[in-house]
Amino acid sequence: EIVLTQSPGTLSLSPGERATLSCRASQSVSNNYVAWYQQRPGQAPRLLIYAASTRASGIPDRFSGSGSGTDFTLTISRLEPEDFAVYFCQQYGNSHPFGGGTKVEIK
Amino acid sequence: QEQLVESGGGVVQPGRSLRLSCAASEFTFNNYAIHWVRQAPGKGLEWVSATSSDGTYKYYTDSVKGRFTTSRDDSKNTLYLQMNSLRPEDTAMYYCARSVIRGLWYFDLWGRGTLVTVSS
Numbered sequence: 001e002i003v004l005t006q007s008p009g010t011l012s013l014s015p016g017e018r019a020t021l022s023c024r025a026s027q028s029v030s031n032n033y034v035a036w037y038q039q040r041p042g043q044a045p046r047l048l049i050y051a052a053s054t055r056a057s058g059i060p061d062r063f064s065g066s067g068s069g070t071d072f073t074l075t076i077s078r079l080e081p082e083d084f085a086v087y088f089c090q091q092y093g094n095s096h097p098f099g100g101g102t103k104v105e106i107k
Numbered sequence: 108q109e110q111l112v113e114s115g116g117g118v119v120q121p122g123r124s125l126r127l128s129c130a131a132s133e134f135t136f137n138n139y140a141i142h143w144v145r146q147a148p149g150k151g152l153e154w155v156s157a158t159s160s161d162g163t164y165k166y167y168t169d170s171v172k173g174r175f176t177t178s179r180d181d182s183k184n185t186l187y188l189q190m191n192s193l194r195p196e197d198t199a200m201y202y203c204a205r206s207v208i209r210g211l212w213y214f215d216l217w218g219r220g221t222l223v224t225v226s227s
């Protein structure tokens with residue numbers, strides 16, 4: 001089974017800064033079937049990105065996804081106050097594990 | 108707006124049973140596979156089960172096989188998760204979620220969750 005490792009565990013940034021989150025798979029992900037979710041405290045996860053780089057409906061364009069093979073990245077171009085949250089990646093090719101998450105916190 | 112709402116969580120002793128419900132509204136329920144995903148306190152997300160749009164196919168993570176089962180009632184737009192022989196490690200927030208494309212299990216709609224605590 002593919003294992004997803006997210007880094008860093010915590011990212012301390014200020015509003016307006018750029019956030020770069022990494023998700024590394026233990027083996028190549030078929031068809032780049034990687035999704036990213038945002039989870040704010042006390043809330044359910046929210047789909048941001050699927051197929052590695054396709055934004056879900058209603059997601060602002062400051063969120064972008066990239067990568068292929070085993071290395072995937074979620075970038076938030078300019079952090080808004082509501083973006084401070086935990087972000088999970090997920091592989092949904094031949095299995096569907098989630099990564100351990102990256103917390104983006106206010107510096 | 109499209110919505111999933113979970114209910115049925117609570118505190119239960121080890122070895123006992125609990126049934127969770129996931130009620131859908133404002134979308135055609137029987138067009139979608141529905142999943143349960145759980146999150147232990149302070150931990151990450153763990154996929155638990157999937158039920159196909161017609162209820163024919165059901166899949167479970169290894170740790171719940173033989174203990175958890177799902178069923179659909181399309182007349183009520185509701186999916187149920189019957190959890191038997193509960194263990195302390197089943198303690199988690201349980202979310203139901205919808206996948207859009209057959210065989211591609213990423214989740215575009217989630218409920219707010221229901222908390223299950225297994226403790227003596």
